[in-house]
Amino acid sequence: MSQMQNVERQLREMILGLEIGPGERLTERWIESRFGASRTPVRAALLRLETEGLIGRDGRGWTVAPINLAELGQIAVYREAVEVAAVRLTAALEDRSGIDVIAAMLDSCGAETPREEWHRVGLDFHIELARLSGNEFLLRAVRDAMTRLSRARWLEVRDEEALGRAWAEHHAILAAVRSGDAEQAARLLSAHIAGSRDRLVASLHDDRRGLRARGFAVVAA
Amino acid sequence: MSQMQNVERQLREMILGLEIGPGERLTERWIESRFGASRTPVRAALLRLETEGLIGRDGRGWTVAPINLAELGQIAVYREAVEVAAVRLTAALEDRSGIDVIAAMLDSCGAETPREEWHRVGLDFHIELARLSGNEFLLRAVRDAMTRLSRARWLEVRDEEALGRAWAEHHAILAAVRSGDAEQAARLLSAHIAGSRDRLVASLHDDRRGLRARGFAVVAA
DNA sequence: GATACCAATTTGGGATACCAAATTGGTATC
DNA sequence: GATACCAATTTGGTATCCCAAATTGGTATC
Numbered sequence: 001m002s003q004m005q006n007v008e009r010q011l012r013e014m015i016l017g018l019e020i021g022p023g024e025r026l027t028e029r030w031i032e033s034r035f036g037a038s039r040t041p042v043r044a045a046l047l048r049l050e051t052e053g054l055i056g057r058d059g060r061g062w063t064v065a066p067i068n069l070a071e072l073g074q075i076a077v078y079r080e081a082v083e084v085a086a087v088r089l090t091a092a093l094e095d096r097s098g099i100d101v102i103a104a105m106l107d108s109c110g111a112e113t114p115r116e117e118w119h120r121v122g123l124d125f126h127i128e129l130a131r132l133s134g135n136e137f138l139l140r141a142v143r144d145a146m147t148r149l150s151r152a153r154w155l156e157v158r159d160e161e162a163l164g165r166a167w168a169e170h171h172a173i174l175a176a177v178r179s180g181d182a183e184q185a186a187r188l189l190s191a192h193i194a195g196s197r198d199r200l201v202a203s204l205h206d207d208r209r210g211l212r213a214r215g216f217a218v219v220a221a
Numbered sequence: 222m223s224q225m226q227n228v229e230r231q232l233r234e235m236i237l238g239l240e241i242g243p244g245e246r247l248t249e250r251w252i253e254s255r256f257g258a259s260r261t262p263v264r265a266a267l268l269r270l271e272t273e274g275l276i277g278r279d280g281r282g283w284t285v286a287p288i289n290l291a292e293l294g295q296i297a298v299y300r301e302a303v304e305v306a307a308v309r310l311t312a313a314l315e316d317r318s319g320i321d322v323i324a325a326m327l328d329s330c331g332a333e334t335p336r337e338e339w340h341r342v343g344l345d346f347h348i349e350l351a352r353l354s355g356n357e358f359l360l361r362a363v364r365d366a367m368t369r370l371s372r373a374r375w376l377e378v379r380d381e382e383a384l385g386r387a388w389a390e391h392h393a394i395l396a397a398v399r400s401g402d403a404e405q406a407a408r409l410l411s412a413h414i415a416g417s418r419d420r421l422v423a424s425l426h427d428d429r430r431g432l433r434a435r436g437f438a439v440v441a442a
Numbered sequence: 443g444a445t446a447c448c449a450a451t452t453t454g455g456g457a458t459a460c461c462a463a464a465t466t467g468g469t470a471t472c
Numbered sequence: 473g474a475t476a477c478c479a480a481t482t483t484g485g486t487a488t489c490c491c492a493a494a495t496t497g498g499t500a501t502c
Contacts, residue, residue, distance in 0.1 A: 002485070028454065038487045040261070043454090044268055051272040060454060060494065071357075077306065078358035085302035136292070137299035141362060223455070248483065259457045264484090281464065281484060445502085452495070458488085465482070472475080 003041035008048050010035060015054050015064055016150050023217020026055065026062040053148050066217035067152055069201055073221060076197035079145040083126060083193065084186045086133035086142065091182035098132040099178045106170055118163060119154060125170050155211060156203045166196070224262035229269050231256060236275050236285055237371050244438020247276065247283040274369050287438035288373055290422055294442060297418035300366040304347060304414065305407045307354035307363065312403035319353040320399045327391055339384060340375060346391050376432060377424045387417070
């Protein structure tokens with residue numbers, strides 16, 4: 001594993017895990033000393049994370065991307081387009097057995113499952129569903145969208161009932177795809193994404209003072 | 222303009238302009254001497270072009286991305302999803318006057334317009350149409366897709382009739398968007414993209430021997 | 443006390459040196 | 473003539489050094 005991949009992976013995890021807060025300033029020298037790498041791999045990693053949208057340039061200097069409520073809305077539109085396209089492709093496949101693997105992944109979450117696991121499974125559901133389409137670009141788009149949504153979803157206040165509803169909606173989508181009903185799958189997926197977006201934006205909007213108090217930059221919609 | 226941006230821009234133009242052929246090997250030292258920059262900005266530029274899909278790693282070393290017919294098919298599916306989503310958004314806008322600017326762009330191409338200009342306008346039409354949606358992610362996706370298609374479209378054998386048909390289809394799409402008929406616009410755009418893909422892949426498939434003779438790596442569908 | 447100004451520090455951009463792995467070219471052996 | 477092997481070269485990965493611009497902190501002036 002090269003130093004650049006090392007720095008990239010660890011820095012991404014720190015950002016996605018909110019160990020480095022949204023809006024925080026980053027200096028190449030700090031990263032250098034933090035991970036024990038020289039500036040060359042550090043800069044390479046920063047360039048890559050920039051294309052992922054996790055960090056951005058702030059004039060001279062680097063900044064962890066803030067939580068941007070308007071952007072979250074645009075991402076929802078974007079992912080709806082690509083996820084629906086992917087699910088339509090998958091529903092038209094002859095072999096849709098990959099669905100069962102995803103269903104098993106959902107079922108691995110129970111009442112005592114830690115919150116981190118729910119979070120990961122919730123993201124992976126959409127990524128793995130897109131993967132079944134066999135289209136690399138749709139998959140990449142969904143993965144990219146989920147990466148950008150990851151931090152916001154982590155900050156979202158979700159009760160037991162919301163988790164259960166998402167779980168049920170996921171299963172309903174899978175059932176539609178399994179039966180080959182592309183229209184039904186598209187309908188359910190669209191509704192799921194729209195509802196997910198509404199709850200997410202509403203939650204962050206309501207909590208924005210608390211988030212800012214924690215040092216997290218939140219850009220209004 | 223930083224050296225990194227300089228190298229990135231010039232190298233991108235050389236690749237998209239086929240001055241460096243698909244499949245060709247690149248060494249950091251050659252780029253360094255070619256553009257008079259040191260390795261630091263060269264490496265930064267290579268990392269960025271890699272995320273654009275224009276170059277890739279070939280174990281140890283860099284390779285200009287080959288023309289991949291299977292990939293072109295996947296890109297068509299991807300761009301159909303995002304372009305249709307964008308056009309639906311645009312058709313629902315109150316102010317759709319941006320359409321006229323795009324129409325003027327199309328009309329600036331006439332019988333004596335050089336081929337390069339037709340090529341550029343053909344790509345920009347889709348990018349600018351996506352921009353009207355106001356969704357940054359849809360725009361980025363379309364721009365990315367058109368960048369990846371650019372070299373292949375340049376290699377496509379297009380007769381006068383094909384150019385005229387594309388021009389007419391573009392105008393028909395604009396007319397549907399202007400009238401606010403999202404369904405019609407989506408239908409026309411889908412058909413346009415599918416037809417465009419079929420002609421492109423067929424043309425490159427038929428010419429693949431000639432392309433390989435020119436030193437261009439062509440990966441079969 | 444406010445402000446204009448200057449020096450010291452910090453920071454990102456770039457250049458260069460070094461290294462290990464891989465490639466290459468030639469040579470000796472059979 | 474084919475092949476195995478070794479040295480020289482090439483190449484990407486990394487560390488380090490230098491520089492100009494920007495930021496900062498203090499100081500002198502009004």
